[in-house]
Amino acid sequence: MTTKRQPIIQVKDLVARYAEETILENVSFEVYEGEIFVILGGSGCGKSTLLKHLIGLIRPYSGQVIVDGEDITHANSQGSQGLLRKIGILYQSGALFGSMTIAENVALPIQEYTDLPSDLVPPLVRMKLSLVQLEGYEDYLPSEISGGMRKRAGLARAMALNPKILFFDEPSAGLDPVTSAGLDRLILHLNKSLGTTMVIVTHELQSILAVAQRVIMLDKGTKGIVAEGNPVHLRETSRNPLVWRFFNRQPEESAHPA
Amino acid sequence: MRVLGAFLHDKAPISLTVDLSEVTYVDDFGVLVLVQLRHRMTAQSGSFSLINISDRVREILALLHFDDLTEKAPLPRKQISNIFVRLGDASLRHINDFRYLTSFTGSIFLAILYLCRHPRSLRTEDTVLAMQKTGVDALPIVGLISFLLGLIIAFMSSVQLRQFGADIYVASLVSLAMTRELGPIMTAIIVAGRSGSAFAAEIGTMRISEEIDALFTMGFDPTRFLAIPKIVASIVVVPLLTLYSDVFAILGGLVVGVLMLDLTANAYMAQTFATLAPFDVFLGVLKSAVFAFLISWIGCFRGFRVQGGAAGVGEATTSAVVSSIFLIILTDSVFSIILRYWG
Numbered sequence: 001m002t003t004k005r006q007p008i009i010q011v012k013d014l015v016a017r018y019a020e021e022t023i024l025e026n027v028s029f030e031v032y033e034g035e036i037f038v039i040l041g042g043s044g045c046g047k048s049t050l051l052k053h054l055i056g057l058i059r060p061y062s063g064q065v066i067v068d069g070e071d072i073t074h075a076n077s078q079g080s081q082g083l084l085r086k087i088g089i090l091y092q093s094g095a096l097f098g099s100m101t102i103a104e105n106v107a108l109p110i111q112e113y114t115d116l117p118s119d120l121v122p123p124l125v126r127m128k129l130s131l132v133q134l135e136g137y138e139d140y141l142p143s144e145i146s147g148g149m150r151k152r153a154g155l156a157r158a159m160a161l162n163p164k165i166l167f168f169d170e171p172s173a174g175l176d177p178v179t180s181a182g183l184d185r186l187i188l189h190l191n192k193s194l195g196t197t198m199v200i201v202t203h204e205l206q207s208i209l210a211v212a213q214r215v216i217m218l219d220k221g222t223k224g225i226v227a228e229g230n231p232v233h234l235r236e237t238s239r240n241p242l243v244w245r246f247f248n249r250q251p252e253e254s255a256h257p258a
Numbered sequence: 259m260r261v262l263g264a265f266l267h268d269k270a271p272i273s274l275t276v277d278l279s280e281v282t283y284v285d286d287f288g289v290l291v292l293v294q295l296r297h298r299m300t301a302q303s304g305s306f307s308l309i310n311i312s313d314r315v316r317e318i319l320a321l322l323h324f325d326d327l328t329e330k331a332p333l334p335r336k337q338i339s340n341i342f343v344r345l346g347d348a349s350l351r352h353i354n355d356f357r358y359l360t361s362f363t364g365s366i367f368l369a370i371l372y373l374c375r376h377p378r379s380l381r382t383e384d385t386v387l388a389m390q391k392t393g394v395d396a397l398p399i400v401g402l403i404s405f406l407l408g409l410i411i412a413f414m415s416s417v418q419l420r421q422f423g424a425d426i427y428v429a430s431l432v433s434l435a436m437t438r439e440l441g442p443i444m445t446a447i448i449v450a451g452r453s454g455s456a457f458a459a460e461i462g463t464m465r466i467s468e469e470i471d472a473l474f475t476m477g478f479d480p481t482r483f484l485a486i487p488k489i490v491a492s493i494v495v496v497p498l499l500t501l502y503s504d505v506f507a508i509l510g511g512l513v514v515g516v517l518m519l520d521l522t523a524n525a526y527m528a529q530t531f532a533t534l535a536p537f538d539v540f541l542g543v544l545k546s547a548v549f550a551f552l553i554s555w556i557g558c559f560r561g562f563r564v565q566g567g568a569a570g571v572g573e574a575t576t577s578a579v580v581s582s583i584f585l586i587i588l589t590d591s592v593f594s595i596i597l598r599y600w601g
Contacts, residue, residue: 055475084477095472097464109476 008033008165008197009054014063016049023049025223027063029216031165036191036198036211038231041218042246047201050218051169054199055089068164085113088158089167094150096142102129102153103138109160128156132186148179155186159196166190168200172207184210205249209235217243262291263298272304279310289322355563362559365481366489373486384487392453392488393495397502400448404503407444408432408510416519425519429529432511433504437534437542441504443590446549449496450582454557457488458578461561462571470562485558489551496550497543504542545593552589553582 009031016024023046031037039047052058053065056072065072070083096105106125110116116124122138129135132152142150151171158166171187172180184207191198202208208215208231215234217227219242227234227243235247245252266274274295281288292308299306311319319325373380415431461484464470473480508530515521560578564570 052471057471057475084475087475089472089475091468091472093467095468097469097472098467113477 006033007031008068009199010064010066011054012064012066014050014053014065015061016046016053016058017061018049022061022223024218027218027224029225029228031197031199032214033164034191034195034197036187036200036213038200038202038208038212038215039218040201040203040208040215040246042203042220045218045220046223047203047218048169051167051199051201055087055167056084085109085161086163087165087167088161088163090151090154090158090169090171092169092173094142094147094154096150096154096157098142101139101141102134102145102156105142105153106157106160109157113161128160129153131159131190132156148175148183151175151183152186159190162194163196165197165199168198168202170202170204171200172202172204177206180204180207181210187211205247217246262295266295266298266302270302270304274299274304274306276306276308277310278308278312278315281315282312284315284318286322289319289324292324358563359559362481362562363555365479366485366555369479369482369486370489372482373490379482380490381483381487385491388488388491389495391456392449392492393499396448396452396499399452400445400499400503401506403444403448404436404441404506405510407440408436408507408512409514410510411435411440411507412511412514413518416514420519425515425521426525426529428515428519429511429521429526430533433508433530433534434538436507437504437538439542439590441507442500442542442546442549443586445496445500445503445546446553446586447583449492449499449550450553450557450579450586453488453492454553454578454582455575457554457557458560458564458574459571461485461558462564462574465562465564466567466570480562481558485554485562488558489554492550492554493547496553497546500542500546501539504539541593541597545590548589548593549586552585556581556585 007030011030012028014024014027015022016027027050039050041047049058053060054067056065060073063073067083068086072083096102097108100108103122103125106128107121110121110124111118125138126135129138132155134149134152134156137145137149137153142153145153155166168187171183175183187198187200188211190196198211200211212231214229215227215231216225217234218224219226221242227238227240231247234243238244238247244250276292276295278284284292296306411432412428416425416428419425419427419431461470464484470480470484473483512523512526515526516523557578560574560581564574
């Protein structure tokens with residue numbers, strides 16, 4: 001890994017605000033190419049807000065977000081169109097289009113952005129679906145499959161155009177431990193075989209320890225990053241009480257004493 | 259508790275000690291009694307104490323924060339500031355709404371321009387589906403309502419016109435009123451109720467389930483992807499529905515004419531055709547196309563503006579229908595005024 005420490009995402013002095021409430025203040029970090037990077041923190045610390053800034057859904061109040069050499073905070077719509085094709089996003093609920101079948105959902109970006117002859121689209125869709133072990137479910141509607149399958153289908157759609165970066169919003173939220181572990185394994189597998197950079201927002205401790213190579217931890221109080229590094233290392237050595245409590249699954253002091 | 263309260267009121271003791279030695283278990287209702295007693299005593303500036311508390315009870319009391327339950331005031335909710343702040347908030351919200359409305363309308367016109375230059379970019383399947391839902395599925399209800407409307411107009415007017423022996427003008431009245439005014443308006447109102455609401459609900463639900471975000475980050479323009487098929491479908495289908503409604507209204511009038519006024523069907527139809535100028539029909543169709551645009555535009559707009567959860571979708575749906583109907587009536591009066599001074 002030391003061979004290519006090329007930053008693919010750079011965040012500089014990001015300030016995020018909703019109306020008059022500041023969510024994040026002066027957040028700066030880098031994500032390197034090919035790594036699995038996890039943004040973690042307790043509820044309401046701004047994880048999802050940060051993710052929305054990284055994918056350009058929200059413009060920052062100030063600061064810069066540079067994805068693959070392009071500043072998305074100033075990119076005009078043409079530029080960000082090209083950029084959007086380099087990233088794939090798995091939303092919390094999968095965000096599949098309810099009126100389309102699984103196959104149509106996955107085929108949508110392929111048909112729209114490639115010149116692939118139409119008779120080659122179905123086999124490609126099948127390949128994408130087999131990547132997430134969903135072959136055979138092409139003609140199902142999103143409402144007809146389980147939550148875990150919807151997430152995997154969402155992942156297949158996110159990977160339709162072979163993105164350089166994949167973003168995950170709470171991938172294991174609402175999944176049982178087995179399905180969730182399966183998704184973790186899938187993430188690791190895809191990262192290893194395709195070399196895709198993964199940015200994951202989650203607070204699922206086991207999932208973090210299983211997949212993350214590097215993490216940043218956000219906190220509501222400081223409105224910024226309180227820790228950065230390898231999760232196992234952080235768990236063992238961090239002296240910051242916030243980090244310690246998170247990785248050792250301890251409640252806050254004011255909560256009920258044992 | 260009431261007995262205890264009366265007792266405390268009458269005797270007004272200076273101190274109260276509750277012996278819990280016989281108590282093995284207490285639930286939150288029991289704790290409530292203790293809290294009330296303590297509250298009464300502190301109000302009378304007396305003292306209150308518990309003795310002989312078993313471990314189990316002590317645990318429960320600790321769990322329910324018995325010691326500091328009443329002292330902590332509930333966290334103040336932000337909101338409810340003074341009237342000026344709220345007024346300002348409301349104004350800002352409306353300004354934001356308006357700003358969004360403007361940019362949304364702009365994006366629709368850009369998308370329509372783009373569509374004119376690249377007709378093949380239209381999502382044909384979605385458009386056909388929207389046409390079916392807005393148009394074909396509305397045929398029975400539009401037919402029935404228009405038929406009844408024709409019937410009512412003919413019936414009411416025949417009572418008056420008969421006094422002057424002008425029975426035959428029932429045909430003129432029904433056909434003219436329906437093609438110029440009521441046909442377009444009634445059809446538009448039905449479409450607003452059926453489809454305008456559906457557009458808002460569909461797009462609103464997509465908004466809260468992150469599907470719009472997904473579209474955007476996949477590089478699709480949500481306006482072009484979601485709004486344009488609906489708007490195009492409405493503009494094509496609603497004028498056709500209006501013509502269909504005209505036909506059924508005239509049929510309704512015909513039934514009254516033949517059964518109650520002893521007119522022949524031939525005479526009725528001849529009078530209808532003699533009255534109607536092509537311009538009347540054209541005007542009705544033109545109006546309904548404008549109404550169709552307004553309904554689908556406001557429906558999609560409300561959908562895109564949905565915030566929060568399921569309640570937000572409900573609000574958007576309601577406001578889509580209400581604003582559509584308002585806009586329909588408003589535009590119709592604008593049409594009337596223009597025609598008055600122009601025609």
